[in-house]
Amino acid sequence: MTQTYRVTIEPLGKEIDCRSDQSVLDACLRAGVWLPHSCTHGTCATCKAEVLDGEVEHGDASPFALMEFEKNEGKALLCVACPRSDLTIEADVDVDDDVPVHPVEDFTGTVVVLQDIATDIRRVVVELDRDLAFNAGQYMRFEVPGAPGIDRTYSMANVPTEPRHLEFHIRRTPGGICTDGWVFGALQLGDPVRLSGPFGRFVLRTTRPEPAVLIAGGTGLAPIMSMIRHALENEASDNHLTLYQGARSRDFLYDVEVFRRLAAQYPERFSYRPCLSEESADGFASGLVTDVLAEEHATLQGRVAYVCGPPPMVDAALRVLMAKRLFPRDIYREDFFDAGDKASGGVKSPLIKR
Ligand SMILES: Cc1cc2nc3c(=O)[nH]c(=O)nc-3n(C[C@H](O)[C@H](O)[C@H](O)COP(=O)(O)OP(=O)(O)OC[C@H]3O[C@@H](n4cnc5c(N)ncnc54)[C@H](O)[C@@H]3O)c2cc1C
Ligand code: FES
Structure with a gap:
């Protein structure tokens, strides 16, 4: 049965709710609490944080990104760690004042452009059910139809001033579940898609004056x-x-x-x-x-x-x-x-x- 736990994020002292089937990072980003992250799939270690109190299930963390001894020291990858009790975590919160925080939300959309633009590369434009606020450089997570629990991430190529039509450039990976199996296979114009976001901190730093x-x-x-x-x-x-x-x-x-x-x-x-x-x-x-x-x-x-x-x-x-x-x-x-x-x-x- 799904339970909801209380997570305290230090050094901010903020408290949020997180379901037992939800990653701590997901709960934070949806609550507007920005924590460092990149891949959101337990691969890059950017979201590594200290669990000061409480129990987590480490989920699908890559053993290269989170070593066994780090788990024993109380570290976790927040993008794949789910709570098993109330938690207190300490994360490396390094908020850039020049980058607005847009809380993560769920969206549905319709595929309105499906275009081969290079060998094994497709442009996919999705018209959303409502506007998305995001920073140039961020990405969305797509649910892969017919593959429960599997999602894949794709970056927006359009600008934030086009908040309803998101453009993606997707490369075919031979044997890939999302690309070979869906985007380059079954996906048709007019198909519905489910996605969430925006994620990521790879964004244009508008206040940096350097070339x-x-x-x-x-x-x-x-x-x-x-x-x-x-x-x-x-x-x-x-x-x-x-x-x-x-x-x-x-x-x-x-x-x-x-x-x-x-x-x-x-x-x-x-x-x-x-x-x-x-x-x-x-x-x-x-x-x-x-x-x-x-x-x-x-x-x-x-x-x-x-x-x-x-x-x-x-x-x-x-x-x-x-x-x-x-x-x-x-x-x-x-x-x-x-x-x-x-x-x-x-x-x-x-x-x-x-
Ligand atoms: C932040 C971010 C943004 C991204 N943005 C884009 C984007 O804009 N455009 C884009 O084209 N891609 C992007 N990607 C990559 C994208 O998310 C997918 O990883 C990619 O499309 C492959 O997905 P897939 O389901 O088709 O392949 P997968 O099914 O994930 O397989 C990928 C490859 O791994 C191999 N593989 C799978 N499991 C194993 C295993 N256990 N052991 C060894 N090999 C294995 C498969 O054979 C295949 O070769 C982004 C990734 C990240 C992290
Ligand atoms: S391991 Fe990459 S964001 Fe969590």
Whole structure:
């Protein structure tokens, strides 16, 4: 039987209710209490916190993200830990005043666009039942129909000023439950979807004055597109932005014309470097996006960076950025962890902001 427990969050001293079948993080985010998180699937360790009092069920925590000795020391991953008694937790609450907190809510929606935009990449636009308040760069969790208890996370590519129509860029993972099994299989225009959000702290920092480099691998472009469009079209920030967009070949690179148009429209504000690692083509840099970035900058001191994509690409970008004299506090990143990464371990340096 589902029970409800009282959770006290220190050092805030706030108290919220959490059901026994609900993660502590979910309860906090729905109550408007922001706690650090990234993957929301027990993979990245960003939400690791101390359970000062009470019992939790650790749920589906990756053994790479939460070691056995850490459980014994009273640590838990709040995105997958459910209460088994009233709790007191101590979390690393590091609220950025420049990032508004939008409580997580449940939504239903209808698929109104389903478009193949590159090899194995689909644009999916969902019209929601009501407006969603979110920050550029955040993501939603989709329930996967026919797979009870399974959900997957996808980042919005649209801007917060389009609160009713959410755009997603979804890459097919061979054998993947959500993508191969649903988005690239059964999903049709007009289908209903159930989703919740917004989640994540990989968001455009509108108060940072430094020029920014934004590095996107594959569908890691989605949250970065939201940030760039928000900065330029909604004048959310006025620093210079340079986008490095990487893919293997032209077939895998999408929305190139969108960014070329933005670069032509905002020549003082935005530069665009599409990169192909396995093909040469006019108008495209040759090489891995991270190698092109490294070649083009003797130093990146004085900038901020946003990185998003598959974990190996994000790791490679972090190495380049730090070698080019960026500090962890200047780097914002989001790894598109999947179930395979969770099984094989994918915990990254806690030094880097998520
Ligand atoms: C914060 C965040 C935002 C994201 N945003 C996007 C986005 O905007 N666009 C996007 O395309 N993706 C995004 N992702 C990735 C997305 O959430 C899914 O992980 C991805 O689409 C794969 O889902 P799936 O159900 O199709 O595959 P899954 O069923 O999860 O499988 C993924 C891979 O893992 C393998 N696997 C599964 N279980 C195991 C196991 N036990 N052991 C070993 N291997 C296993 C599978 O064979 C497959 O290769 C994001 C991820 C995160 C964390
Ligand atoms: S947010 Fe909990 S482990 Fe990633």
